[in-house]
């Protein structure tokens with residue numbers, strides 16, 4: 001394979017970087033190794049992947065192709081794919097080879113709620129159900145706990161029969177199975193839990209609390225530890241002693257895109273939906289967005305594939321040392337000119353091999369990690385031996401097609417969310433969630449991958465390589481036409497009017513929030529009046545030198561909070577949702593205002609509003625009476641003394657949608673400019689227990705801190721006893 005390319009990436013791009021270790025075999029002496037690294041027996045076992053699967057009948061396909069679930073997986077026991085189709089609340093089985101378009105497919109299997117992931121063992125199919133809807137007939141009903149793990153068996157006549165159902169914390173999402181198939185781990189996203197289930201007895205063994213929004217889970221080949229990624233935040237969670245009754249959790253630092261980060265800084269990450277281990281388990285790959293990663297036109301940052309050496313839990317690429325120049329290192333400049341390293345200042349469209357990574361797979365034959373992007377309907381193969389695989393992709397393919405000439409969104413294979421590789425490693429199967437299609441993509445020849453088209457700095461040209469992609473349509477959108485187009489627009493980052501390279505779901509994933517505090521920065525260029533845009537970090541501000549690094553604007557959650565008329569925006573600056581969406585279009589892009597007719601904008605707004613109000617799914621909510629403690633907290637909330645209910649009017653969304661100056665005005669947090677406006681809109685408190693950090697600037701990391709440090713700025717809290725404060729917080733968590 002192309003040795004020069006790999007050498008360049010492994011050794012030379014690291015010149016200004018504290019390069020700790022470049023592969024699983026040299027990471028022993030890495031500086032900064034995690035003190036709580038697993039015992040050495042784990043390392044020995046990790047080196048050879050387990051091949052025995054006690055309790056499972058041996059057979060040609062007995063071993064599951066991967067031990068992690070997905071929206072799309074390949075079956076272990078037979079030639080078939082399984083698709084967890086969340087929006088239709090069904091499981092789909094697709095025989096392999098994929099039938100031609102129009103051929104009859106097996107009937108989909110109805111499920112008790114929306115599935116997130118499926119995992120197919122030789123004799124069982126496991127499915128996570130996020131929560132159970134109140135009224136299955138409604139398109140997006142309120143959903144309630146519990147989450148479920150369904151354990152099913154393939155059945156010749158019925159397709160699948162349920163053999164067990166395990167109640168789990170609500171929003172059950174990611175699944176992984178241990179190599180001996182004794183234990184199943186499930187993440188519960190909204191309720192931030194990880195649970196272990198004994199597969200033989202279908203009994204819940206333990207549930208533990210982890211940080212916000214756990215999503216992917218992978219178990220190391222030794223079966224002793226697991227890694228969990230999070231939709232928000234940069235650390236990953238490692239869980240040890242899986243087999244014991246008292247597993248232990250550790251936060252493992254994994255700096256997002258350290259090669260692109262300003263020196264000395266750890267960036268924020270978002271969209272950590274997926275994780276994959278190399279075949280020997282020595283490296284963990286986490287695909288996500290590095291918010292604030294450097295590059296030309298990089299207003300939000302870039303996609304990254306961060307690599308963790310699992311023997312020592314050390315990032316393969318360490319954080320850049322403080323005080324280094326961002327990209328203008330003289331040695332690096334020479335190497336770049338010689339074509340030996342990839343320049344960081346590549347054109348905006350090429351900063352990220354894919355946008356909004358949703359799923360990944362390890363391609364053993366090519367030693368690449370295959371990643372699919374929800375935002376740009378692309379699939380990229382990234383070099384698994386590189387320390388910074390996303391900087392120079394091996395190859396990029398487009399899977400979306402038939403782009404709508406008006407809306408610039410794919411009509412075929414939009415918003416890929418599921419990915420599996422064929423048994424011979426030559427094909428990728430992709431499930432596209434906004435159009436409900438299944439694509440089959442021919443991957444590159446591992447011996448001689450096609451050369452990636454070269455892009456010079458400043459050049460905005462696509463580096464996609466043509467390949468064979470065939471698609472079949474599985475189902476129509478469950479919503480009406482406006483919801484359908486709104487769903488496609490919401491997840492799409494290729495339409496330059498709605499967004500300059502990042503979709504709504506890039507910041508409001510699933511209508512939730514990215515927990516990031518954006519900078520609303522003013523930009524003035526030569527012959528243009530001042531514009532306002534979002535940037536992820538102050539270093540990306542075009543007018544940084546003038547101190548114009550932007551005002552703090554935390555992403556609000558949308559699901560369940562935008563049902564009423566308005567006003568909208570942190571300053572209540574938009575009279576209604578239409579005005580808000582229009583303003584938003586201009587904020588989410590780097591380049592100057594995209595000039596298109598009013599009608600072009602209004603059509604998009606109409607579709608997005610339809611989807612945002614009836615297509616987004618609320619997080620699950622417990623249906624129960626308040627406890628005694630919560631009732632006490634409710635009384636405090638509604639009391640004339642505390643005044644909370646005056647602004648946070650309970651019906652319908654715990655807000656009066658008015659803007660107030662809270663006094664005294666607090667100085668801006670480091671890294672932000674002082675906002676001249678003092679008034680902020682009362683935010684909705686629905687689902688507030690799950691949306692940390694709090695306030696427009698993310699000043700408080702917990703509700704407890706918010707109440708304790710309030711000092712009568714907002715309502716009156718000083719008079720509250722410790723118990724009353726605790727009850728108030730307990731009540732807030734029920735909203």
Ligand code: HEC
Nearest residue numbers: 498502503504507518534553554555556568569570588608
């Ligand atoms: C770069 C991240 C980002 C992207 C992309 C993004 N948003 Fe936002 N959104 C924000 C932030 C930050 C705010 C708060 C700013 C404000 O209120 O002025 C916000 C506010 C909103 C609000 C107002 C909510 C309220 O309660 O006042 C709506 C509605 C909204 N966004 C919808 C969308 C839609 C629809 C899209 C896609 C067209 C989108 N957003 C894309 C970050 C983003």
Ligand code: HEC
Nearest residue numbers: 642643644646647660680681682683694695696714715716
């Ligand atoms: C005068 C109107 C007003 C009153 C009274 C009020 N709030 Fe607020 N609340 C606001 C505003 C405005 C913000 C946003 C402030 C900011 O972002 O700087 C806010 C923010 C919050 C938040 C953070 C929400 C988020 O998602 O960031 C919580 C929680 C909250 N309030 C709870 C309370 C409680 C509890 C009380 C009673 C003790 C209370 N509020 C009284 C107006 C009010």
